[in-house]
Amino acid sequence: MHNAYSNCCGLDIGVKNGKVVGVRGRATDRVNKGRLGPKGLHGWKAIHSPDRLKYPLVRRNGRLERASWDEAMNLIVAKSKELQNHLTNHSIAFYTSGQLFLEEYYALALVGKAGLHTLHMDGNTRLCTATAAASMRESFGSDGQPGSYADIDYTECLFLVGHNMAATQTVLWSRVLDRLAGPNPPQLVVVDPRLSETARKATLHLAPRVGTNLALLNGIQYLMFKNDWIDHDYVSKHVVGLEGLKATVSDYNPKTVEHITGVPAEELEKAARIIGTSKSLLSTALQGVYQSNQATASACQINNINLLRGMIGKPGCGILQMNGQPTAQNNREAGCDGEFPGFRNHKNPNHIADLARLWNIEPIQVPHWNEPTHVQNLLNYIESGSVRMFWISGTNPLVSLPNLPRVRDLLTRPELFVVCQDIYLTETAAIADVVLPAAQWAEKTGCFTNADRTVHISHKAVDPPGEAKSDLDIFLDYARRMGFKDKDGKDLLPWTKPEEVFEAWKKLSAGRPCDYTGLSYELLTGGSGIQWPCNAEHPRGKERLYTDGVFFTDIDYCESFGHDLETGAPLSKAQFEAMNPAGRAILKACHYLPPMDEPDEEFPLRLSTGRKIHQFHTRTKTGRTALQKACPEPEVRISETDAARFGVSDGEMVVVRSRKGAVELKCRVGRIAEGQVFIPFHFGYWDSHDGRARAANELTFDRWDPVSKQPLFKSGAVCIEKITQPDQHDAAEAAHVRIPEQQSVTLSKVATQDAVKAATATEDLTIRQRKLDVWLGETYEGALALLGIYETLIPSIVHDPEIESGLRVMHRLADDMRAKLEPQLAKYENKDKKKEERGGNEVDEHGHHSMRRAHALRDALFPCSDNNDGDDGNNETTPGPRRTQYQVLETLQALVVFLAHIQSMVAALVPTAQALWDEGFVEAVESAQTCLSRMRAWAAHLVEMRGPQTLLVPF
Template sequence: MSRQTTASTCCYCGVGCGVLIEHDGEQILGVSGDPTHPANFGKLCSKGSTLHLTGDLAARALYPELRLGKALARGRTDWDTALEHAATVFAATISEHGPDSVAFYISGQLLTEDYYAFNKLARALVGTNNIDSNSRLCMSSAVVGYKRSLGADAPPCSYEDLELSDCVMIVGSNMAYAHPVLFRRLEEAKSRRPQMKVIVIDPRRTDTCDLADLHLAILPGTDVALFHGILHLLLWEDWVDRAFINAHTEGLAELKNLVRDYTPQMVAQLCGISVEHLQQCAEWVGTSKSFLSLWCMGLNQSTAGSAKNSALINLHLVTGQIGRPGAGPFSLTGQPNAMGGRETGSLSNLLPGHREAANAEHRAEVAAYWGVEKLPDTTGLTAIELFEQVQSGKIKAMWIACTNPAQSLPDQQTVRAALQACPFVVLQEAFHTTETAPFADLLLPAASWGEKEGTVTNSERRISHVRRAITAPGEARPDWAITVDFAQRLERRLRPGQPSLFAFEQPAQVFDEYKQLTRGRDLDLCGISHALLDRLGPQQWPFPDGALNGTPRLYMDGIFPTESGRAQFVADPYRAAKEQRDARFPLTLITGRLRDQWHGMSRTGTAAQLFGHVSEALLSVHPDELRRYRLQNGDLVNLKSRRGSVIVAVGSDDSVRPGQAFLPMHWGDRFLKGGVNALTQPAFDPLSKQPELKHSGVRLEPVKLPWHLFALVEGDVQQHFEALRPLCEDFSYVSLSLTGRERPALLIRAASAQAPDPQRLHDIDQQLGLNDGPVLAYDDPRRAICKRVRIDQGRITAIRLAGETLAQHWLQNLWLEGRADEQLRRWLLAPLSTPPGSAGATVSPRKTLCNCKNVSEDAVCAGIRNGLDLQGLKQQLGCGTQCGSCVPEIKRLLAASVQPIAFTS
């Protein structure tokens, strides 16, 4: 077939970028930004621009797999057998133990139509509110903050407010990594209007801070105290909008009594910042013509997440900075359709159309519309509670869709024990390689990005039509279709002879039924349809019948969807995070995102070039901490919390304050033995039930693992991954990643206290292709050192070092250069450990600074030495000219190259 282009949306963060998918009807060949989409106007980040390189078929679930006992392996089956078996098990479980003995755990990556089908299945057919989403880990505190303060879960702003604001406060978000397209938009706005003030509040000095006029590096978890301290100063200096307060708010008197005690001196000490910086922040907030706040997981993932959200919104209410251009509290959504999930009721406490499951009137409205007698009135279980009930045996059957709880939930030891104990686990998933897949009794292959149709809602309430470009591979099916097929089979058992609740044949029918539940509500989108979105493009809700266009901003009339019509000041006192530093756990572990990876890496982890910037898990600590523990960069440490431990390499990073440590959240057990969330805690906010993933007490313990392994093999990386990961299970430390661009390869680093059984090395070498063929080998049994390199047609194709690995980076660079010269042969066949002409450990692997244009850090540094400035580097190398994510790092290299002038007398 000829090459075609299909307009769709990106499947990563909540920015909701439009993409143009280039394909031939069977395969996706390329992707570019859609210049007509109002979320991104053609721009894409490093993740979005490589979407066509992800989703390796070897990692995809392609057909249903079923096992009939926990001790048995899954085997291939057909859809009819799979869904009939699932319906039989669910029906029997419900009959014997009641509707609340089953549960559904779904995802912010589903389409709105998928969400709606799942909600109707759980609440109308099964009769349970046990349906929660991984958005509970992401946005539930923002939901509570908006609802308590403003009356509805409705972000009031638009992306254009980033360009119109005079003062932008970014809180708990490394926006440059997590929402890079929006950050570029803010960056460009500030370059045009340098007088715009940018405040960044974050314990770490991230790339986002490079744009800041003021960085408040507060101590983790002290956000509420900071916001109360700012409010104290706003009231003291009379930087408030009294007319707005009197006409449109209530509750300020109680809040004033609370914040009276949050004096600048007390707040500065509590937050670990200076009084001068606190005062400067308050002045900019209070005196700017427009004030916009942006926040993400740093506020939400906390035992005080709801209080943090409301305390921030208080600043907007007291200054009247809401409902007008350039102003308002704007939460940045973490997943592509977490907003759509909230709209359809895909948290256990919600119902479709921004209704509450605990509200009898709301339940009656939805039940009447669905044509069922009633909806369940018992409270549904939230994510953490849900898995606790699975482990206790109260949940007997669980359906998981498009999410990976065996990687993403905190306290992984408990989560995995729960999954193992559950009598029946269904996993509806596009990738068979996730950490959750081994626990599935039934694996159902789902269609993925570019393969299904529906809608998503981005952070600014903008609904986009997601269009299918190609047919899903194998027997994979769209999520809504799987859910509807199962529901029809289940209702024949639970409601025999009654009309079907699931008479859907197309996703547009699902959307059209769902949207009627929003009629007259704050999010009314009855005027939207798939056809309208095709005709007019993406639209912001509310968009009622008869509307000609969407709604850019909410609350411009000062009327809020509360009982009184007024916004509410919320007076929650500051409460410290659950785990504080102490003698046993003297460090605070912070988690966050990498620039080029996303969530649990089930998709990004299949693209080798996305490992070019950061290739492996690294624990970042302040140089003072390295000295305190007498550690060097790259040393392995046992990182321990109260729940578990993980062995990881450590690195010096002065962007992290002493007493803190940072570890990216993406590394699950598949890539790093144990995974990051072996350490994190399940303690959650009492209102939002969102866990405190950002803040855990940990300690470092140096480990002595003298035996090291390094392996690299190109070819079918997913096949190598699946074969080699189990062979490394007995090693104390295991790190797997991908490398390369034109020639992707699997990279393994491992360590252990002693050398493994020779058979284990033989099995590893067999998979690496090092047991026969053109292989150079050297063995030193006395020192337990052996080296293997395979050279095909003058080029390295596989490497394995065992015992010690000082030459690993040198060899990796030789592989990257595609050469195998005599220098390699002399080194390999001699009793030398370090590479020729080096001290061994000083050689480092090449780092890709600009993924979009494949520009290495070495090339940028060479350009700087040749006198190029930022514009010169862009023109000559192309770096920084596409998504721009590498620009902050390039600027730091330029700044570091400027040497002070020495004066002599």
């Protein structure tokens, strides 16, 4: 049997009388070679915890009560269909985990993307590994770790950035310790604001200020260029973007970096020399990068450093953008968070057609109009009321998400229907409407993949307690009850066993970077895990990617066209094509920007949250084992200097306060840089007995990286307040750091009684009106106004034959656009809504003048034109006085602005039409988009052509 915790180690499970009685590491496994860390050795004990969820629970009269599976699932299906009917499928959202098996993620992906055709699916992998995936897409064209754990055994230099391996991956750390204690130990460069156990073993420890990783990494690259520590032959053949990167990092000399980061210039130079001159280099990163300021940009710089040295795809040389959970990689592969199944590109029509073929549905039904919705936007949609069902599986957002006060408010709203699928009554399950008891890893069969692409199988060893079911069985049951079918009328998810799902997944993975076609349950059983890609070319897996210097950046193959690292805006196919990567890696450059929530006099310390060695995530499992005794409560760690400044001592209770909230914790002094604060994020309230607020996310902000959308847990400013009163709990009460009412550890949901809640929810659903017809009507009005503009402009600049001729073409394009939009407006017009005659001054319930904005903008931009409401495009105009060339330029510039207004309206309609699965509507708005692009190109060209002469020559 195989399983693991955060490293995906191979282990054997001991069973006696139907119970797990112990585990041992599997000596033949390539990941752990028989070793197990604290979580692997002790985590199995939580399987038989007496507070396991054994039966479905349904909320009645404000309390969760035992129910049958039929009752629970029928309630979920009834709510799903009610929401489908009133608010569309896009009112249903899923939030999953890094704890399920590959087969379960793939089934869930089909439920969401092929059954409900929605993009509203994310996972708590968003909180820990979204940046890892994003950085590899940006640099290499696709997700997929280049390196191998075996590289630790060969490398001459380990570069660990924001990765406290001693606490997060103890088994992997033991391999590092073996090297450090053996012959020819590698040099170890560690970047960490704290003096962690990993940093204590470092050849060189760099302790930058929290949030300044990018400046530090730019500084290392500055020195690499300065000292010519570049493999020019490799870079010339296998990399693009060199000159842009060199220009960007030229601003980051050691003194500048010291000013930003606090790292002494001589230490930066020493680090660059070690990294730049070592004969091999293995670089890793984890949450110190991913959950910090400019996360994706920083992770890309780590990729850059290895690429500049040509140290990728070789023994001892590589990059491991680490995962924080055992099956986070599978979540990404299967497409249950920010990706599409098989690392496919949603902007590539061939990739979408491929998914449609494999799922036997129409291509337009594959949701590809945007990137999948990240969890912060899901919360925004819950707040606005457009998401009304939230299905949470295997995760605990009421402890793990940032800005807990807001999360509690949203997830306990009466109108939100919450389904929670878990193994214990977590803080989140306690406020759910339906709770589904799930099986744990030893109680089901499935595959899982770790950070170096090693695939394991975990065989069922024991039965789950009571009526608990595997996550796979729950998702398949939901699909059957919902009646999801393919286009031939067959079951969309026809499987009954995990192996059947695995075989279907293999077909979907074929030809993609994560190719599983050579794997099977039989091959994975009894020995070691095997790395993907595993196929006919690599029947025993492939240890390292990019051994031939060919990356996944071919325009027809890549998973993503990339993003602007500063703004987060996705790049177009044309922009990607202009870089011409064609199988070469991309050096992505970015300037440092300070974190938004910087310390000040009131909040003078920088906050960072993270892990402890003995606990995992929100302690759902580890808190129910002996590991709890080794780490029983949260603590705040500050420096000796800061302790003296605030008059607090080691072991004393203090209040930590941010602009969002406050907690009361025990203070630990030392082993952290001045001005920094560290709090573990594991602790919530399910086992709290003293009433203190202690969850780290009471303090954090809901801000995220612009590219990966990963929350910035390692940012924000806090202050430390000494508790001076003798009675600490009275002091805590005065400091307002009690457990919030919504998170009291009872089964009561902070909501109205069921009858009132149901009546309110039903009334709310039936009185709603969507805004598509308003937006579409405004777009149509813009086309009509544009026709009037063209007819008004003709006499205004009639003496210019070139413009006059062009305007006749523009008029035809505008009329084509109007003709395409008109039948769509008729189709989607709200027939129940009384409208004034089109072109009138309709006011909706929010007081918005919805049909006149285009005309108001036209009148503002063209005040001298004869705007006699030429809405039908046939108004007559009288030639006005001849305009100067400057006035002509102003008029053309006004046209560019007006066209941009209409194009932004159409830009919202393109994905909307796709989300409606209406091919006629899609064709109409795409045609309108093409017409507008041609018009904007014509107008912009005239502005550029006339600008110099008009602006430079006096007249």
